[in-house]
Amino acid sequence: MPMSRVEPITNALTFDVEEYFQVSAFEHDIARDAWGRWPSRVEASVKVLLDVLDTHGARATFFTLGYIAQNHPNLIAEIVNRGHELGCHGFEHIRVHNQSRSEFRADITRSKKILEDCAGVEVRGYRAASFSISRAEFWAFDEMAEVGFTYSSSIYPVQRDHYGIPDAPRTPFRPAAEHPQLVEIPISTIRFNGRNFPIGGGGFFRLYPYAVSRYLIRHANLKEKMRANMYFHPWEFDPGQPRIENLPVKTRFRHYLNLSRTVGRLKQLLKDFSWSTMSDVYSEELNRKLPET
Secondary structure: OOOOOOOOOEEEEEEEEOOHHHOHHHOOOOOHHHHHHOOOOHHHHHHHHHHHHHHHOOOOEEEEOHHHHHHOHHHHHHHHHOOOEEEEOOOOOOOHHHOOHHHHHHHHHHHHHHHHHHHOOOOOEEOOHHHOOOHHHOHHHHHHHHHOOOEEOOOOOOOOOOOOOOOOOOOOEEOOOOOOOOEEOOOOEEEEOOEEEEOOEOHHHHHOOHHHHHHHHHHHHHHOOOOOEEEEOHHHHOOOOOOOOOOOHHHHHHHHOOHHHHHHHHHHHHHHOEEEOHHHHOOOHHHOOOOEO
């Protein structure tokens, strides 16, 4: 029997807007100077998402690369015109730990300006490529605040092979003591047997059967009284994207798993839970004192 929406909590729905060939997992297989040789799919993928969101009356935050905005300015305007929030994802999806502090500041400054020029709105939020802020890169939060961001969603409090701070707070916190206006809003996890387990979307949403994802979000909402902060990528809703040859087995599995099922799963997710933008869902945290870490 289909489950009706009974959740009293509104959760945060986010999309990291990048091309299928720009993901970090492909950085050793597709050089940045070769990006132009691959057919762009991002506009069509994002428009599928915008139509699905319209149908279900949901709003979302789109953390977008400056590269995408530069090449598809009309898409950026459409995202905002259709009632969604625009966030920054850097310019070329370079991981923070692969940048110097000055390079990072230049990157986010450039990207923020491009996005704001395209959309005509202030961009308040930032998300690091591949959640690539570790304890060693907490200087990045100072740079974000000084550039003008008021929140970040760049930490996943889990242990993964390429990212994660497993002992980071699971709820919003102030990561930069000298800049208390900046809030970090981690990707969602649940706590089990002394460990954090990922429930925030992306590959896990494609890996888990939908019933598992629904159960985990319900657990976070109803048992832990926590709002879910979920993330996806437009390419995850594009089963027709070109296949890249000679990928490592693990990379191929992670990227292409269940692409044909994600649109249907997203529609069910929007039926089962209430969703809005980061700024709306976490408005209270963005306007009150939170603990530092």
